[in-house]
Amino acid sequence: MAAESAQNFEALEAQARALLDLFARAGYEPVAPSIIQPAGVFLDQIGEQVRGRTYVFTDLAGEELCLRPDLTVPVSRLYLERHPKADRPARYCYNGPAFRFQPLGPSRTHPREFRQAGIECFGAADKESADIEIVLLAVGAVRSAGLRDYGLRFGDIALFYALIDALSLPERWRFKLRHYFWRPPVFHALLNRLAKGDRPEGDGLPQVLTAALAGTTPERAEELVAAYLEKQDIPLAGNRTLSEIAERLLDHAADLRADKLPKEVATIIDYYLAVAAPPREAVDKVAMIARGAGLDIDAGLDAALRRFDRLARDGIDLGRAIFATEFGRKLEYYSGLVFQIEGAGLDETEPVAGGGRYDGLLSALGARRDVPAVGSAIHTERLLAAVERAAP
Structure with missing residues (x-):
């Protein structure tokens, strides 16, 4: 050997x-x-x-x-x-x-x-x-x-x-589709959901936290997330910082308020x-x-x-x-x-x-x-x- x-x-x-x-x-x-x-x-x-x-x-x-x-x-x-x-x-x-x-x-x-x-x-x-x-x-x-x-x-x-730039679609979804291109399963799940007009699932997040984050600044979002984690006694784990977690949750909150993706646009992308x-x-x-x-x-x-x-x-x-x-x-x-x-x-x-x-x-x-x-x-x-x- x-x-x-x-x-x-x-x-x-x-x-x-x-x-x-x-x-x-x-x-x-x-x-x-x-x-x-x-x-x-x-x-x-x-x-x-x-x-x-x-x-x-x-x-x-x-x-x-x-x-x-x-x-x-x-x-x-x-x-x-x-x-x-x-x-x-x-x-x-x-x-x-x-x-x-x-x-x-x-x-x-x-x-x-x-x-x-x-x-x-x-x-x-x-x-x-x-x-x-x-x-x-x-x-x-x-x-x-x-x-x-x-x-x-x-x-x-x-x-x-x-x-993507030539298609008529909400700017938020243009950004998201570019971002998820490298993860085909996630990309197609997102595209399918957007075409149906389904709202994203909460990923286990309490609605009160998601609602509180909507429209806040990154700094305020970080404060709210830190307070929530401390109250629930949830430690930070993995490679993500508190600011990254807050940014991701802000993104999720914005998804909940975004417009539907036209079905014909999703078909062209498919x-x-x-x-x-x-x-x-x-x-x-x-x-x-x-x-x-x-x-x-x-x-x-x-x-x-x-x-x-x-x-x-x-x-x-x-x-x-x-x-x-x-x-x-x-x-x-x-x-x-x-x-x-x-x-x-x-x-x-x-x-x-x-x-x-x-x-x-x-x-x-x-x-x-x-x-x-x-x-x-x-x-x-x-x-x-x-x-x-x-x-x-």
Whole structure:
């Protein structure tokens, strides 16, 4: 067992060296961001699906920290440390561990500690070319490691946002639908409820508290929630602060007073999110849905089609690819193109590699404005497993 573990470690190290060498030759500077990161940065940006799996702790000075659950945020922070004005383009590559709790228990393809080898491109003015560069480099990297049997899955957050913005619906529901896009079961339950005009359930909250919160300021809401928790002798637990709990309850109270979502709008969104087909066919289907609904999302459709045409010209076999409108990956900082590479024998939840565009992340981390950014990370344990599985 020890010998097998040592062999696996050596294979991973050899693979990592080869990947980093490939990235460096493509013009990406190797960096090594800190493993321990401020927890608040991650918990605010990565989204619920990864947030609940992040290892969080408090050090002896009382600072809340975490073991990084991915490397995009740490590399983004490193970029801002080097370029506080976020006014210079930069390309970085890395290889290092990340950490996530595995609710079904750790396994070879879902370990608690896993390695990511990746690339991040900041400040490139030509976003389309940067997107193409990242996809080509990620595919080239897994192929260089020996992976031949793989599929590609694409999504486009910006196209979904364009659809939502083109629809006539209450601004509150536009915000909520954008927010819940990354959690399909919750999203569809919300959409179904809104179309029926059903009010949200109270989640066990007493009506008197919900009524008291309606229309109050965040500061007053925090006071009311604190008083309620103290009176009921309910301790704070988990990763949420008192202010976050109050904010969530304020949001719930506002839902109770919001207008109904028109049923025809919900139907259009359902039709859109049901599209999953080869890329050009999928774009045609979305265009047909938009035309039928009288919506103008031509700019987003043209951008998606142009991107796929360029990928095909640059050697990407779109016969291996699916464009799924509901696909957004699990990290909620994405804002445009998203993609993942899926090895044979591994399902959609076990991608070998993935990435996408995240133009809003750096401003959330302190930059004065949004900064064009796109990247990709390879889950090297899965890549090694997929290559070994395919070996004769």
